[in-house]
Amino acid sequence: MVYKCTRCKRPVEIDYQYSGIRCPYCGHRILVKERPVLVKRVKAE
Incomplete structure (x- = not known):
């Protein structure tokens, strides 16, 4: 699953x-x- 660091904004694989x-x-x-x-x-009814 791919996450993003809030400080450097780089994608991180955990x-x-x-x-x-x-x-x-x-x-x-x-x-x-x-x-x-x-x-x-999603269509509402």
């Missing part, structure tokens, strides 16, 4: 075997999940 979650580029610990650009529309 390895769940590793116990700590940090950006490998800047060491920041806050990552957000990348959302798809595609918008899903």
